[in-house]
Amino acid sequence: MAAAIRPGGKGGGSMIYYFSGTGNSKWAALRLAALLGDAAVNLMDPGRESPSAGEAVGLVFPIYAWGPPKPVAEFAKGLQGEAAFRYGVCTCGENAGNAMELLHKDFPMDSAYSLVMPNNYVLGSQLESDAIVREKLRRAKERLPEIAGEIRARKPCWQVEKGPQPRLRTKLIHPFFDRFATSTQPFFATDACIGCGLCARNCPAHAITLVDNRPEWKGNCYLCTSCINRCPVQAIQYGEKTKGRGRYVCPEE
Incomplete structure (x- = not known):
């Protein structure tokens, strides 16, 4: 799907900020922006625009150890102003734990969604087959128009697949990951x-x-x-x- 998006530009009353390492969240953000007629911007871009007052703001990002990545959490804390509508879409291999609740503390959201995407965490396991990758992308393509419709209607909604023991995973495993598992030595x-x-x-x-x-x-x-x-x-x-x-x-x- 081609998106009429210019980096840092304005779309249809909304700004989508994304963080992406291997492309899953970027792909989701660009498709969502195309569906909404909005702008999608890499939140790591130093030249990015800030959202305008009264503009809807969305965050699209991957799940790292059942929590938001550090740059996403830090960026969310710095977002100022009154947004007309705030939402988050997290991409994950299976589930998100309580990641969205954790982000909600610094970035109060009207709506939150999880979007299952192909697994890219090669440090943890062998990656998925091409057939599974294609199937996950097919399902994500079907899901995104539904998410876009609810965002366009400014419909408060919380549809996040948390998985088993979400509180334990986000409260214990995610802080451990942020503190001890991000060394570059290996x-x-x-x-x-x-x-x-x-x-x-x-x-x-x-x-x-x-x-x-x-x-x-x-x-x-x-x-x-x-x-x-x-x-x-x-x-x-x-x-x-x-x-x-x-x-x-x-x-x-």
């Missing part, structure tokens, strides 16, 4: 690296620099897995966890 590039620099250019945490045409990681990252999944020669690994596993970038990004 990352390394194998001899297959071609020095293209794509990983450094795409890193939203600016945690990668090229030294002698080889990537080096410093500090902490968001663990978006963009560098691992987008490497054109699959040269980037995360310790032993990613060896022998597939890679994923949204095929319709």
